[in-house]
Amino acid sequence: MLDRLNFPQPWLSLLLFAIWQFLSDGISGASVVLGLFLAWLIPQITQGFWPERPGFIHPWRMPVYLARVLMDIIVASVSVARLILSPRAPSPMFVCYPLELEHPLAISILASTISLTPGTVSADVSDDNKTLLIHALDAQSEQEVIDAIKTRYEKPLLEMFK
Amino acid sequence: MSLPLVVLLPFLGALAAPLFAQGGRTAIAIAASVPALIALAALYPHWQTLADGGVVLHSYPWLPQLGLSFSFRLDGLSLLFALLILLIGLLIILYARYYLKPQENVGKFYALLLCFKGSMLGIVLSSNLLLMMIFWELTSLTSFLLISFWTHKQDARRGARMALAVTGGGGLALLAGILIIGNIVGSFELDAVLAAGDQIKAHSLYPVALTLVLLGAFTKSAQFPFHFWLPHAMQAPTPVSAYLHSATMVKAGIFLMARLYPALAGTEQWFYMVSFTGMATLLIGAYVAMFKHDLKGLLAHSTVSHLGLITLLFGMGTQLAAVAAVFHVINHAIFKASLFMAAGIIDHETGTRDMRRINGLWRYMPHTATLAMVAASSMAGVPLLNGFLSKEMFFAESLQLNLPGIWAWLPPLVATLAGIFAVAYSARFIHDVFFNGKPVDLPIYPPHEPPRYMKIPVEILVFACIMVGVFPALSVGPLLYAAASATLGGEVPEYHLAILHGFNLPLFMSFAAFFGGLLMYSQRQRFFDFHARFREIDEKAVFEATVSRIASLATRFTGHIENGSLQRYAGLLVISVLAVAIAPLMNLGVFVGESGLSPVDWPTLIGIGILILCALATAALHRERFYALVLLSVVGLMVALGFARFSAPDLAMTQLSVEVVTIVLLMLALFYMPSWTPIESSTTRRLRDIAIALAAGAGMTVVTLAMLTQPFASISEFFLANSKPGGGGTNVVNVILVDFRGFDTLGEITVLAIAALGIYAMLKETALTPPPGDGLGHRWTRDAYPLMLRQIARPMLPLALMVSAYIFLRGHNLPGGGFIAGLITAVALILQYIASGMIWTQDRVPFRYHNMVGLGLLFATIAGVGSYAFGYPFLTSTFDYISWPIVGKFEVASALVFDLGVYLTVIGATLLALVSIGRLSPHSAIKSKKEGA
């Protein structure tokens, strides 16, 4: 019994604890106790579902990356809005993007980023996790799209995940 | 006590009889005789009372609400019948001992015979009409079983069913008649009824009551036009025919007429109904008897005729006629029983009853022949035999009927004609059987005399024929007097029992009948030829065909209405609702009530517009099933928004979660189903359905509008006021769910649990072939678990659990609670199944859903039972605010345990259901894992 009194996924526990404090409208004795309990209990239940730890090596770079993505999202929205409202027909294109990332979580993050950022939506990941199919709404050339993604998103992610 | 004993003993004997069956036929016959012997002994002490004109009454209360009592009455009439039943019964028992074959089921036979005897005694001894009714129907039932004793014979089965249908059906009419009489008199006790004759006859319902009672009597006593069952009942073993169909049961109808004579007779209606029925029966029975080649058939039709004779006598309505009727009951019972037994012996010894084959038996069995010839002579009305006496009385009475004009000739004419036929068929019975050349391939040849003891009953009866014929006053005088007196209610007319009453018109009629009959028999071939021109109706076949036809009509009719179409049943249901609701709704008058309409707000209106559009589109476009699901989702979403818009956050959340789970469920099912619904109904049909649907929709609209615009007050003020102080929560909906109406919630999670268990059980052995691709010709993709989905789904689970915990804990005070929390957890788990598959997920779920369902129910129930300890009723909640160091002040409510039960049940049930369906899929080869093992 005692050996179960651990935190199998400390990061997750921490995250859950933090979220609990937000959810319970301010920090109080009760919320801390309950938060601790849940931060322990929930990973106990769910640890089977999340066995592979993400291979984070530089987690602190995440906020920077997220901030960049957030900015890009806003820009993307504006550009999509402009395109949608303009009478001009878009010139779309499917792009096959060669992946360097290997970890599935990292690939997912990249694919998500691509979908949220200007002009592109990730449509598919190849079975061997080597290629990403991207639909670009209004792109000039395939290489241009690939290069933009490579430098702007995949590089930082490569640094974070190994 | 002795009277109930007399009736009940045979029933007890019936229970005991099969035990004696082991001891062989003799043992059981002796055992079966015991009840009758005891009964005779029990009746003997009452004789003096009866001879003095008294009545013996034994009465015990039974069901006063019904007017039913356990009361018995012994008077002359019932004594006469009881003696017939008991004495002839004894003879029958003896006779049957030899008649039945050792390998036959004698236990069953004697048991049934005793049951019958008890029922018959019950009829004649009952002093309560309802009690009599019970025994009446019992005789129908037991006779049904006796007639069909040889169940392997088709004719026996059919004859039995026909007898049951006619006599049982008549019994129902009789029941109605008796109930009316009881209603008029205010009692079913015989004394009261017999005393209330004038009251009954004056009542407006008298004609109905009389008709119904007579229907009962006529069917039982085989009166025209219900006589047809009796000859077919002759498929019974001969002891049964002799006992039931000549001596006793068929006399029950006669008994009834005699019994109720003071209460019902003496009116024109009685006269016409009874005497004309009797006349018709008399004539038809006598006529047909002549042409029967079957020995028992002849006797059966003769019985019909004689029963008609007795009925006619009762119908005449004069006191002397009634005396004659009672007298003929005795005489007929005696000679006809002996004749049946003789016929049974002949059948027994020759193997056939066909008179065309049976000839010249005189040479083989002179003893039996002598007996039969005497009895047959009695039946023909030969002087010095008992039959002659009552027949003379009958002829005399037939002359007394004062019918108007030329009709006055009818009764004597019919009587004489019937007499002629009677002599003719009696002559046939004698001549055609015992003389008339040599036997024609008898199955048993040469015939012998039967065993000695088999003849004894016949001898006794034939002896009685002679005794009564020669010394009527001495032999039956007192009994007849007592019976007649009881029948007539005390006043007995002057009558003389003598061998001869001098040379008068009745005697002349007898002579005419005698010689006419002999003449007719000598010219029989002409009559046979004449009769052969008419097609003989086989009533049994007609009856059988009628029943079959009714049955097949019923089958067709039922099949037509109950056609197995859900559409029809559902349509009927909806139409029924419309039918009952339409009148009140039409009366609504104004559609918009007092409170009027509230102002419109456009966004809501647009939302409602979308809702209506998508609802109608779902119906209109339902054939493309997936499309219908998408539209349905929109409708569900809009409903949820509607709940939120009109102040029901809890409902909005529940609706949303349930809707998604439902859609997932529908898609799980749709996978195996055709993607398209073909058009299968005609345009008319669809138009009709549209009309029904529109009517239902219009009705709901009208009701809703009327309802929403009326001012309103409800008990909810109490909930709002007491939620916080009494229930410890500010979310009133939640407090209602877990506290005020917690019992509903317990029921509801039980429903959820049962549904899940039922689904699990139902799908356990179901195998479905999944389609190889969608309906549009695409094969399914190989990629079952897309990478992005898998990656996002996994962190979703702990987050969802966190949110569930949050929603759960705040539920008592803010929107949320066990349900919604449960559904969030369930949906998060479902997402795991969708993203990563059954095997993967199932391996990681640390609990079994079955147990979770059970545990949830258990928590909720225990939370409820807990209050017993404090002397409070089930589900009384308690809460307190507790202060702990560090933690601070917090609320503890027992309702939370209840809500935890809800939470667990919802998760367990939802997943058990979905996983059970998911397991059908070919990829989930984990049937024996976790859930299945």
Add this chain to the structure above:
Amino acid sequence: MITIALYITLAMVMIAALLNVYRLIRGPDSPDRVLALDTLYINAIALIILLGITLGTRLYLESALLIAVMGFVGTVAMAKYLKRGSVIE
């Protein structure tokens, strides 16, 4: 100020919802419909938030959260049905 903005926003969101329904009914293909439904779900989140602001209460926020969760699961399930047939296997 906020009230006017609320009304304008509400109008825009409602128009958006109508456009989504148009796409949903128009199709032409099932993915279009599911996409429209998904978008409608997200619109519904906006509506709920706006409702909360209008009423000045946060009691409806969890409904919004639930729409987000349920909309996602619903979309995923439908998309999986379209390409794979069996949603849970």
Add this chain to the structure above:
Amino acid sequence: MNEIAEYIIAALLLVGGFFTLVGAIGLARLPDFFTRLHGPTKATTVGVGAIMLASVLYFSVSHDGIGISEILITVFLFMTAPVSANILAKAAMHIGVKSMDDTRGKPWEQ
């Protein structure tokens, strides 16, 4: 209430409403499924995010303290929108939804 906050809230609301509408217009107007995918994925998500932010601000300023649920919803939306888009795109490619004529490149066989 703080007037600046009011302006910010109003602006956020309008921006949110605008993007929501734009996403829907894109869904309604763009020529093929894959192009239609872009509008909702980005614009609508951002629009709702803005409205959410308005809500956070509104309740923080008015009375109820900081609204974290809205943030949670927004984060959730940003996490799931790409996944929805992805799986829908896969479904569309599987079904063989027509892409507009001058699309370069080809969707994958599923």
Add this chain to the structure above:
Amino acid sequence: MELAFALAIGALTASGVYLLLRARTFPVVVGLTLLSYGVNLFLFSSGRLVSGGQPIIGSTAAYSDPLPQALVLTAIVIGFAMTAFVVVLALRNLADNDDDHVDGRQSGTDSKLDSAEEVTGK
């Protein structure tokens, strides 16, 4: 507002009833779902329509009637259980009879008139 609301309930009922009268399990289930939406809204509205009156003590001045809300909540959950069961039963029907008819007839023995009209998908 009430009129629109009433019309919505009417539309849900009408659509539901029409689908209930179809000959296959799937539309029947969809019809049941629609009908139950209508019924739930109706039962909900038996406490009348109130804006911003969520029955959370202290959250508003005038509360809407909480009792119908609780009843509808119960009804929704029960309805879900029932729908789940009937869906599974429909599957079972499909498995047992190779057919999703509800009108008791076997596939292939459809009457002439009906099969003449039959249209099979796209």
Add this chain to the structure above:
Amino acid sequence: MNHWLTAPILIPLFGGMLQVFMGYAPISLRRTLALTTTVLLLAASIVLLVMADDGSYRAYAFGNWQPPFGIVLVLDRLAALMLVMTSVLALFCHLYSIGGADEGNRQFHALFLFQLLGLNIAFLTGDLFNLFVAFEVLLIASYGLLMHGGGTTRTVPGLHYVVLNLIGSAIFLISVGMIYSVTGTLNMADLADKMADVSDENIHIVKAGGMMLLVVFGLKAAILPLCFWLPRAYAKATAPVAALFAVMTKVGIYAILRVYSLVFGDQAGELSGLGMDWLFPLALITLAMGVIGALGSESLKTLVAWQVIISVGTLLAAMSLGSVEGTSAALFYLLNTTWVVGGLFLVADLISRQRGTAADKIVTAPRMRNRTFLSVLFLIGAVAAAGLPPLSGFFAKLLILQSVTPGPQMAWLWSVILIGGFFSLIAYSRAGSIVFWRNVEGHIEDPGKLSGTVSVAAGALVALSIVIVALAGPISRYTDATAAQLHDSNAYIGILQTPMVGEDE
């Protein structure tokens, strides 16, 4: 606070939960526990019957909330009678099921006990919406039970049964909404109290709601034209389930009796006796339809299933007379018909097991084993069901016939009941003589042996018709008192004044 009132609910609930947990325990253990539960339930029901016989109303307020605010259970003579009737039937059905019919589904006993739970809640509850919940509990359990036993034949009738009842549930909810929207309450006593005060504008809504409720109850009770789902469903169900279902239609009858004698009782002013004028003719037509169905039946179980419909027609006809006598007679008949029909389903199943492929079809077949025993059982059952003397059915019918006062109603009732009885007689004699007597050459391959338990269960249930006759006096005294109590709705309304725990009494 008298906790006995919760016994008929808690016993099957705990018993059922235990079964859920024990799905994988040895079958003998599960059977023992399940049967123990049923026996306990019977004992508790008898205790309640004795309690109720003092003629008072006992209210049990869940959560200690004063009615009409909380949910109350109300025990009166009628409720107690229904409880005992159901637990007796259930005991024998359960006994029969452990003779082997419970195999193949680990949840059978759980479903069975939950079914009883739902029934008991329905009989005891004093709350209209809780009645809905009770219906749902018993229905969902019955769906599960109906599908029990594998095979494909019961799927379609099961589907029909389920869908129709789901529509019924929807209608129930609409009715509840309509009635609540006017009265603002759900407690039946409170509703009864408020009926006279319903305003003229609102009365039509209540009327429509009340009538729709009647349709719902009519659907459960299987009254024409809502009865067609029943024959196939019952005929196809596993025998002990079909036998238990003998009580299912009676729940509808009970609900009609309860709601329309209380809420729309004498005190209800213009609303009193709502719908009863519809009921009488419909009941008679139902009876007639039942008889026609019975005549046309091609199997014994179908025949018995139509007998259920005959019973319903008879019961409703007597009830809709609206008199104390009529109600009492109906209750007497109810007891008789429920047990006998249940028994007949079991007997039909026993017969069917002895006849090889002919099963229970009314056709000639090789001679069955144990013919005498089975034919006696069938005879008793048929006599009791067809209403012939000397068994209970006759007395019940007699009571019904006598309960009507002279007039056109009497003419109709008598004619239909008596003529119906005549044709039932023909139907039963035809079926019995074909099944038992009309044999063809050949032998049945390995008919299952009749085990003691199943024979006892089936025999005991039909033999109850003899017991009823023996106890006819006390039983009819009880039903008289029940009917009298039922017709005094004001006494029931008195439960609103029941003191709560902690209040001064």
